[in-house]
Amino acid sequence: MQVENGFKGNNFPVIIADSTICQEVRALETEFEEVGTRDVISEDQIQDNRQPSSREDLLHFLNELGWLFQRMNTPAHCSMEFSCLRFKFLFTFSVERDWSALIKMLLDTLAERSLKFDALAQESLEMLMEIQLLNRAVKRKCRKMVDLLLNYSVIRGDAAEVASKMYIFPPNSIGPGGLTPLHLAASAQDSKDMVNALTNDPQEIGLDCWNSILDDNGHSPYMYASQRNNHSYNQLVARKLANRKNNQVSIDVGNTGIEGGTAKTGCSRALEVSSCAQCALAERTHNKRIARSRGLLARPYVHSMLAIAAVCVCVCLFFRGSPQIGTVAPFKWENLDFGPK
Structure with missing residues (x-):
């Protein structure tokens, strides 16, 4: 360039x-x-x-x-x-x-x-x-930058020692006033994605510190979120803590959460969620709603067509009879001529 x-x-x-x-x-x-x-x-x-x-x-x-x-x-x-x-x-x-x-x-x-x-x-x-790179990234709500910093590590030690990873930007790193990235995310509006990222760090420090780490005023991220009506942040962290404690995975279905399945750790640390009765029930209910809404015609259209058909039948029956039209002979459909004369 x-x-x-x-x-x-x-x-x-x-x-x-x-x-x-x-x-x-x-x-x-x-x-x-x-x-x-x-x-x-x-x-x-x-x-x-x-x-x-x-x-x-x-x-x-x-x-x-x-x-x-x-x-x-x-x-x-x-x-x-x-x-x-x-x-x-x-x-x-x-x-x-x-x-x-x-x-x-x-x-x-x-x-x-x-x-x-x-x-x-x-x-x-x-x-x-x-x-304070992580604090700056959280303030800017840049998820890509936050994920990069949380997962960035260097190898510490040499051949004679046991090499280990050192994560340079943990979510509990203390900044001015004792504020951490967790405090900043908890106090900001529309930062649920930031809270989710900070509590997904490799060492799970964010989850452990959400309720315990305090700033210089003695406030935790949980308290910051509660004071600013960001209750969804606390609910997100509480659900993650429950999942880790019970070794399960929560799945959001609409406005409700369904918990089920166990997390199996293998070489790739993939999570496998087994089906449960509640999941199957939710799936059947969802399929029934879709089947009803995908009919040939929706209910309002069927009602309109039935009303029009009823009017047509009444008109046909009226003209099928022998109404008196002044001094003219009664009108009958059979008396109508057709074709060339």
Whole structure:
């Protein structure tokens, strides 16, 4: 991808990356056009909780990203020269635009260089905690970004030690004021999808902390959801806790929930739900409703046709008799002539 706008000289920066990252970065073309035309903050930025970017910010991001990619694509690349402060700018810029592919690439690059020096690893972790990537993604209600961060892990340990996974962005990570991503999702409207994602983390930390983890004011995510009338969030978490305790799976059918079946864990950890009497009853009732509504004609049309048929029969019977029409002979159908005369 070649960047040409806003640069002087004969040499233009070229960003070499996969198609997904290029597709994300190409969205800056629209921002470049808006920077020169808008005088106020656009509605999209207000809705996305994003600060307006100046032309200098956009160009600085492209310069930094191009420099990092250039180092990565050289045979003896050295990303050590890229400070955590520069990574922080790239992370913040990308997460505010929901660029999950670019965020993953930056995390992989940061993890690769942190494996070589423990000091860099500690510095990188402190920088990521300061940015609060998961909190930002929850505020923006970006499910794809939240799933990426919750499941992102690095291998900790070497050959002499037992290697284990370390998840960098758990749902109980504490931010300013003791607020966690769970608190933010519980207090926001229309965030049931976020609550569902945060309570589906690989370590099941979200489910365990929903009722127990407290902020600086002593409030749990459960209390936040109750105070803001987000009772569906608490019901969702309660159903998940019951499913885990009883080793079962709940299925929503309309406005009611049907619980049944057992969860079997195999190599692929697939869930197999066996049928139950309640499920079969619900299926039969549903099929009967469909069969009734799929008749040849609906009831209102049948009633109308019956009324019209009754009127026609009455008219035919009336003309079939011998009514007196003034001084004219009685009218009979048999006396009508037909054909050429």
